[in-house]
Amino acid sequence: MTASPVGQPADVTGMFDAIVIGAGMSGLYQLIRLRELGMRALVLEAGTGVGGTWYWNRYPGCRFDSESYSYGYSFDKELLAEWDWTEHFAPQPETERYLNRVADKYDLRRDIRFSSRVTAARWDEASRSWSVALEDGTRFASRFLITAIGALSSPTMPAFPGMDEFEGQSFHTGLWPKEPVDFAGKRVAVIGTGASGVQTIQEVAKTAAQLTVFQRTPNWCAPLHNGTISPEDMAEIRNRYDEIFARCRETFACFLHTADPRNTFDVTPEEREAFLEKLYSERGFGIWVGNFKDLLTNRAANEVVSEFIANKIRGRVKDQRVAEMLIPKTHGFGTRRVPLETRYYEVYNQPNVLLVDSRATPIERITPTGIKTSDAEYDVDIIVYATGFDALRGAFDRIDFLGAGGISLKEKWEHGATSLVGMLQEGFPNLFTLLGPHTALGNIPRSIEFNVDWVTAMLRHLQANGITRAEPKPEAVAAWMDHVAEVARGLLSMEVDSWMTGVNSNVAGKQVRHVARYTGSAPTYRAWADDIARQGYAGVALD
Incomplete structure (x- = not known):
């Protein structure tokens, strides 16, 4: 069943059933699932290629620390049968090749717009749609908006005086150039x-x-x-x-x-x-x-x-x-x-x-x-x-999300993010955050597959029932956040300043420790999310 695209305002370049921000591991998989729903989808990607984390982080020695064979996608048996991992913990170039192989196999690039950095997204109640603006002023509209922007994707730089005056080469690890950097015989800091x-x-x-x-x-x-x-x-x-x-x-x-x-x-x-x-x-x-x-x-x-x-x-x-x-x-x-x-x-x-x-x-x-x-x-x-990332919320803060009544997501989250199972935001109808705050992290691709499948199942439910607006109820959000606080109680990590407790000394206003992530088990997280779905998305206002 194909969704009906929203009406196109005069200043919008294109209209879609769903827009996905980001062509990393979660964005690619979500695009595959949206096509299965018959939806007209567009993925907006700031880079010139697919891969997300594995596109931007090209620094020497970059590799993941989950075992390769536990990290790749599990949904495609044919891909599992044909892809050979060369190391127990694959280096960045191999992982980037892997994700390009997925993009090739499913012909995903035809629905991806590269070099397209999203700067703003605004909910329009009258048309029940999102208007998404790019850095160059181009705008697109969609019924549903899905963020696939990652938990560690917003690089932070220190604020040392004189940084622009340095006459040598300088790089952030998360914004590494595609051209090789030669360290031989050099003085490096x-x-x-x-x-x-x-x-x-x-x-x-x-x-x-x-x-x-x-x-x-x-x-x-x-x-x-x-x-x-x-x-x-x-x-x-x-x-x-x-x-x-x-x-x-x-x-x-x-x-x-x-x-x-x-x-x-x-x-x-x-x-x-x-x-x-x-x-x-x-x-x-x-x-x-x-x-x-x-x-x-x-x-x-x-x-x-x-x-x-x-x-x-x-x-x-x-x-x-x-x-x-x-x-x-x-x-x-x-x-x-x-x-x-x-x-x-x-x-x-x-x-x-x-x-x-x-x-x-x-x-x-x-x-x-x-x-x-x-x-x-x-x-x-x-x-x-190597000064890290504005984790969890950083990539969201760099986009001006305005929800129902013009509410700002950045302002709403000023003292700590809230959500319903990390994927739905009160005041932001039809917005799905695949790796939003308070999803189960850990071995991230395993979380990605569950979250994408959960969002896809919910979209299928909305299609089947002619529902054009979905927003979590305040009491459901409050119950989930109580659970998030409860599972964090007693953890020694909550006594420590780190990105896992929302503290980043390189980012203004992020020096107050709080429960910034979900610290319970992945099985418990999935049980909560599955229970919501099993009850016909109880806790979500469907219209």
Whole structure:
């Protein structure tokens, strides 16, 4: 059943049943599902190609830290049968090729408008439609608007004086150029030691004449233990895909790993040490999400595991003064996002690498030839800003969403986002946010497939019943937000400043800690969303 496009205002270039913002992993899959509904759909993408995260983040060492075979799409058996992953944790170029393969297979580009950055979206009550404006002034209209803009897609830059005066090359990791950047023989500065900083530092240190790392907040990092996948291994993985995806559906955060059923102090010190050693030697996030179940709620338990990781750092870094600089003192292991690394700590044993504590000696300005801190000047040829993202809300804040009665989404979310299961927003009819605040994150593609399928099922329900307006009811939003607050209660991570608690020191007005994301399990999240659908979308006003 094909939806009827909305009436076209005079100043609108085109009208559609649905517009999707973003051609990353969620936008591509949503387009496939919209076509199945017979909807006339348009995807608006700021970049010149598909891939989203894997289009923009081209920095050296970029790769995902979910196992490749748990990360790709699960909906297409033919694609699973024909695609070979080459590494357990695929690098960015391979993932970008994979998503281009999907776009080719489904001929998705014919419904994607590239180089089209959305700046505003406004709800019109009279026509029950969204008007979507681009940076160049072009406007489109649609009955339904779906955001596929990602949770970590809005890069943030620091505000150091003199940044525009630097005469060398400079890049943000999330806005990396397509052309190769040569670090060989160069003096390089990397500002930031989060996940992208760690991956970049590992690679730059291999060829740079001098690498200076400016670290404000050290992070607990754990070994990735990546490796190649042989044809024989890939054949075995292919035979296990049903088992792999079933495992992802049942675990807390959709990874192949999930928490051990024991508490930290249920076992002897010797058993505990052996278990932690085992986790530390295994691939992926097991040391974080497959640890003792009280790791993130019991302070004493967290201290034991933190000290275990600290001792690993001390054993891997020769200069103990540097080792102590790399060990976090303000938060426990796992209470912030844990970067996975490959010989990251050994980098600091190299004579061409210098670690600067930019909290003790803050960066004062960027000079034409380098970086000036409170106690020294560093001449560099290249500056890499690994300063992260305005997470969760950032990409929404950069678009002027105006809902019913002219309400602004940015103003509504000023003191923290609200939603119904992360996908519906009170006051914003017919708006679906695929990776909005308070959806279940974790192994994100697994969340993407569920959320896209849930939105698609709701759109099918609206089509079948001639419904042209859908908006969550205030009491349903309040009940969901009460649940979001309840599952976050008692978590040690809620005591820590990070993007996971809505704090970003590089963004004005985002210094107040709050429940910025859904911290419950993915199965619990899906149960809530499925229950809403099962009751005919109870909690949603349908007209």
